[in-house]
Amino acid sequence: MSENNPDSPPTPHAATSPSPPTEKKIPKAVIKRLSLYSRVLQNLEIMDREKVSSRELAARLGLNSAQVRKDLAYFGQFGVPGLGYYVSDLRQNIKRILGTDRAIRLALVGVGNLGTALLSYAGFARQGFHIAVAFDCDRRKIGSTKGNVRIYDAADLARIVRQEEIDIGILAVPADHAQAVCESLIGAGINAILNFVPAHLSVPDSVHVHYVDLSIEIESLSYYLR
Amino acid sequence: MSENNPDSPPTPHAATSPSPPTEKKIPKAVIKRLSLYSRVLQNLEIMDREKVSSRELAARLGLNSAQVRKDLAYFGQFGVPGLGYYVSDLRQNIKRILGTDRAIRLALVGVGNLGTALLSYAGFARQGFHIAVAFDCDRRKIGSTKGNVRIYDAADLARIVRQEEIDIGILAVPADHAQAVCESLIGAGINAILNFVPAHLSVPDSVHVHYVDLSIEIESLSYYLR
DNA sequence: CAGAAACCGTGAGGAAATTCACAATGTCGT
DNA sequence: ACGACATTGTGAATTTCCTCACGGTTTCTG
Incomplete structure (x- = not known):
């Protein structure tokens, strides 16, 4: 687990790997x-x-x-x-x-408001990123395309993610589905996730999650209004 | 300036304020x-x-x-x-x-793809944030409303921001306009900005900027794909 | 070609943030 | 009312990150 939990005794298996002696660590x-x-x-x-x-x-x-x-x-x-x-x-x-000297393939999960905006976000293309596929579980969306990206049934996630050789998953689902979808992605071999959902994800150490949390940004800015 | 620039000599006016002796500093x-x-x-x-x-x-x-x-x-x-x-x-x-025990009033500048998504982002409302007004400089958008928010001419920004008692500005304009719009906001009395534009903003020390940069998140995740 | 200027790479030092570890304080069952 | 237990608040230790300052290398100028 990536949980930094020194409150409970260390998990046996990961405990004795002090640090991969792979050169110097990069912050x-x-x-x-x-x-x-x-x-x-x-x-x-x-x-x-x-x-x-x-x-x-x-x-x-x-x-x-x-x-x-x-x-x-x-x-x-x-x-x-x-x-x-x-x-x-x-x-x-x-x-x-x-590692961005080759095209990075992204999968978007959750084609709501935010997800839709991401599908047509120009900034990704400009930096060479490409949302290859999208997933949703809404019947009305499945099968259609938005911004040239096909929307698949989330039930087929694992198969399609492997097939399309996805590198990074983008999470934009309702909060109560986030952990489950996250685990599906990991099960499909993904080990890098960009999470827009305002929820903490529990993942193995090998998986990297970056959080983008809009409400947190606003809320913490609010503190600085003198 | 918020620029951390010890390479050049310190700016005269701000140099002699070692630290506001306002109790202990909070990270x-x-x-x-x-x-x-x-x-x-x-x-x-x-x-x-x-x-x-x-x-x-x-x-x-x-x-x-x-x-x-x-x-x-x-x-x-x-x-x-x-x-x-x-x-x-x-x-x-x-x-x-x-300071979120009262309603925070937001102004969005730039009603493009991303801006539009933010106008209907449910997460803001859930946390008690409210986008009160939006600005754009596209004639076709000015005067219309999106997600119940009226879109004004960016030329009237200063007046309306003051009138509407905006607390925080959200920046979602093209990169080459970001610094100028940012300065307009500051001129209108704003001192907290959430910046979605992939560009660094130069602002006085008194102004707080939080950056949300989607490409950076993807790009840095890419590094961890082994 | 020599001296001045620009600028990189980096060890040493410092600052900031995180974690540890424990005394102090409170709860709860009996 | 008392002892066992849970949990806070916090100084000290540790870790992580940032900045300073300078030796060394290259370019530029006259």
């Missing part, structure tokens, strides 16, 4: 920023900029330049002292590191 | 979790649970129970040793702390 925050760098570099490429310094990169993202350099240094030496980074070269390297 | 992450607690408590209330322990609260969110206790302890003593927390009481306290 999650670094990975998120790699994505940011990638997009800034994309913009710079469009502007025909050949090179960029860690300082400028940092300024464009509101970060510290040392952090930019350190982040990149986790993965190799991409810069040229006295000059900076070559925009295209760095961007390609980052895409390779992130 | 941003704590505020986000308060929101999570609030929602779990809402669910527990619906289940007619009278009390709950930090341990259960933690388990329901995949957190450590000490963290739950410490988070709450920032704001007072809400628990009863040996017993736990009273669900309704704690929830009310958290809502008061977050």
